[in-house]
Structure formats: C-alpha cells, structure tokens
Amino acid sequence: MRACDDGAFRDRSPSIKSASFPQLSGLRLPWSGGPLEIGLNQALHVREERLSTRHDACRLLYISDIHLRNGRSDTLARQVLDAATRCSPDVVLLGGDLVDRPSELNTLSDLVGKLHDVAPVLAIGGNHDRQIGMDRVREAVAHGGGQWIHDGIARVMHGGRVIAVSGPETAPHVDGHVRVLCAHNPRIWKTSRHAGYDLVLAGHLHGCQLVACEYRDRLFPGAMFYPYCFSSHQRGSTRLVVSRGVSDLVPIRWRCPREVVLCYV
Numbered sequence: 001m002r003a004c005d006d007g008a009f010r011d012r013s014p015s016i017k018s019a020s021f022p023q024l025s026g027l028r029l030p031w032s033g034g035p036l037e038i039g040l041n042q043a044l045h046v047r048e049e050r051l052s053t054r055h056d057a058c059r060l061l062y063i064s065d066i067h068l069r070n071g072r073s074d075t076l077a078r079q080v081l082d083a084a085t086r087c088s089p090d091v092v093l094l095g096g097d098l099v100d101r102p103s104e105l106n107t108l109s110d111l112v113g114k115l116h117d118v119a120p121v122l123a124i125g126g127n128h129d130r131q132i133g134m135d136r137v138r139e140a141v142a143h144g145g146g147q148w149i150h151d152g153i154a155r156v157m158h159g160g161r162v163i164a165v166s167g168p169e170t171a172p173h174v175d176g177h178v179r180v181l182c183a184h185n186p187r188i189w190k191t192s193r194h195a196g197y198d199l200v201l202a203g204h205l206h207g208c209q210l211v212a213c214e215y216r217d218r219l220f221p222g223a224m225f226y227p228y229c230f231s232s233h234q235r236g237s238t239r240l241v242v243s244r245g246v247s248d249l250v251p252i253r254w255r256c257p258r259e260v261v262l263c264y265v
Helices: 075-089 100-114 127-131 134-143 185-191
Strands: 035-038 045-050 059-065 091-097 121-124 153-156 161-166 178-180 201-202 211-215 220-221 234-235 238-242 252-253 260-265
Touching: 045 075, 045 234, 059 075, 059 201, 075 100, 075 260, 091 161, 091 201, 100 121, 100 134, 121 134, 134 153, 185 238, 201 260
Parallel strands: 045 260, 059 091, 091 121, 161 178, 178 201, 201 238
Antiparallel strands: 035 252, 059 260, 153 161, 211 220, 234 238
16 A cells, blocks of 8 residues: 555654753644645645554544535535545545535535545544434435444454444444544543543544644643643553544634544554
8 A cells, every 4th residue: 555645744743852841841843834724725634643553554544524515615525535535545434524504415425425436435423414414414425325333333354354443322342453433522532542442533623723832642722621632642552533624614723734634553
C-alpha cells in the first residue's frame, strides 16, 4: 500500500524544553502550516496515527463533521473525496454529523457512492444527523452503498486479521485481532477506555476551531471548557484519536486545520 500522495504527516511539533518552561513540561506548539483559515479554500489536512508498524497494516480513514449544507456541499464533498483518493485507505469510516439539512441527503448518498469506489464505507450518526432523523441519514448512507454501524459491528478481514469496528451504541465485547470504536462525541472515552478497545475514534468538538497550544495531549483553550478536547491520547493499550473535523458552521479556524485522520492498525 502506498503512502498519501501529498506526504501526510503527523500533527506533532517538538516539545518546548522544560528548562525554559519548567511549570509547563509537555506543552507543544500547534500545527504550524498556516495559522489562519477563513472559508473552505484549503485542501483537507491528513493527520496520521500509527498504532501498528506492520508492513501490511490496515489503513482506516476517519472522516467526521462534514456538515453538508446548502452552498457548501459540493466543495466539501470534493475535498473529502480528494483526501480519500490521495490516501488510498482500506476502509473509510464516517464519524457522524454528516448532514445539516434534509436537502443534502442526496448529496450524502452521492458522496458515499464515490467513496465506496475508493474503499468500503462504514458510517455512524452524530447529533446533527439526529436532528435530521437517524433513519433518513442511515437510508442515505445505505443508498450510496455504505454500511450503517451506529448500533452494529462490521468485521473487516485484512492480511489474515479481523478488524472489528463497532458503533457507539454497540456492546463493547467484540472479538477481533484489532478492536476499533467508531464514535462521534469524545465523551464516550470516559467509559470506552476501560472496554478493551485498541482504538477509539471521535470528532464533534472541531478542536474548538482555535488552538493556542497543546498541553498533555489536550488542545487549549478548548480543553478549558471540554475535558475531552484531545488530539491523540494513550491510556494503557487504548488510543483515543479526536478529529478536528471537515467543516464548521462559521468557517474560521486558527491553528486548527480542517482534517481527516488516517489510522494504521
């Protein structure tokens, strides 16, 4: 399998030396590739998270918070599809908040269909999808050829291993060589970190759209208000990865790139 064509890189900056800031050991500067983004003109950043160094690792592309809505859907769908095509994943995971308006359900179906040409698509819903109607969003995903796993499980065979991907409303006791929880709200970390998952994926918070610094894996100032405003956090054998998402109601970000996350498991 090939790496992302655009040279995707980890969203990690060197730690500030504790000799300079002894009381802030663990403080990290945010991603430095263009601090301010107004609008939706930039390509989606691809963040890599490597849980496995296997040469045949399964590549899971987590995409959350697309927020398809009038006037933006075509741009967002194109950016998502471009990112997926560049990364050549084995599975695409749609992590909720897919649509903001019922009028965009057909666009969602079309997007899922095009993503399905790249890799199998598994999807869950978020709080915005619940406002539209989970059944309607589920039907749109299924119409495009995707599999709805919000309250279910998908078992992906890869390299002789079973990658078990569960939705947020599924019992945690799932067999598999690698166990993944595909969720939307990162507060699920409170219970899922003890449930034996290898990887917990979430979105929802958008990184709070502004990141001044990263301290002990949390993004500030957002973490002052939302305790699960992490980027990536390890607890024992379980890793939490929180995506900063694809789109926002007000498309302004500072040091908080719109992104998708490519996970190697």
